[in-house]
Amino acid sequence: MLLSTYLKKVLWMFTAWTGVLKNGHQTIDNFKLNIRQIIQPFVTVKGGLIPALHKVQKEFGFLSKESIKTLAKSFNISDAEVIDVITYYDDFKLEKQGEYIIKVCQAEACQSLGCRELWETLRSHFQLEQDETSNDYMVTLKEVFCLGNCALSPSVMINKDVIGRANSEKILSYLSTRQNNSKND
Structure with a gap:
């Protein structure tokens, strides 16, 4: 920890x-x-x-x-x-989490395909550190070890959805689509 x-x-x-x-x-x-x-x-x-x-x-x-x-x-x-x-237990939270919990895999396969750069880009974009939540409670950013999607590294999980061959554009597009869909509901 x-x-x-x-x-x-x-x-x-x-x-x-x-x-x-x-x-x-x-x-x-x-x-x-x-x-x-x-x-x-x-x-x-x-x-x-x-x-x-x-x-x-x-x-x-x-x-x-x-x-x-x-x-x-x-x-x-x-x-x-x-x-x-x-x-x-990691699943229990003492603080309110973001609506979107972004978990960036840091296992070896993901590291070999650029997860560190992806992490730094997302961290910089959201201005968050490990396990921090944005002030508007929209995003919580976490580093995790192995999402079980090694063949499609680097992998990111947003809430329950696993995104393979992840890059910052793909992640930000995913979030934008989800936010637009929730506004239309």
């Missing part, structure tokens, strides 16, 4: 919760009640924390400080134990 990502997580754990919720107007008590209702089926199940975390993240897009506190209390464990589970 990159030092900056680790430091972000550590700082996140020690900062006060701001009270900003997904819909912007839900009270903390209603928020806690909503989380308790979401996780209720998992609380008495052995190993139920992980499915509960998935369910809460699916509902809110990430795991807030208040959701962690509610999960810890419901499962009768410490906040630190919940955070340990969250930070162990």
Whole structure:
């Protein structure tokens, strides 16, 4: 894990919760009640924390400080134990992610065909570093290792779509098309 990502997580754990919720107007008590209702089926199940975390993240897009506190209390464990589970698995997010999560493969096959240059171009274009999200929450940029598409390197995954023989023009065109389609829906 990159030092900056680790430091972000550590700082996140020690900062006060701001009270900003997904819909912007839900009270903390209603928020806690909503989380308790979401996780209720998992609380008495052995190993139920992980499915509960998935369910809460699916509902809110990430795991807030208040959701962690509610999960810890419901499962009768410490906040630190919940955070340990969250930070162990890459799929759990402590911060809101972009609408488009761009994962650029950095495995050997992709490196041999220019993924580093592609990464630098995208990083420069979006002005983001590893695991950062744009201020408008449109894009999150990540380096990953092997998307299983080595024959079509370099590969990029945007949300669930894998793009082979990727270049910056192809990626930006893909994003532009998706954004235009979502405006027309």
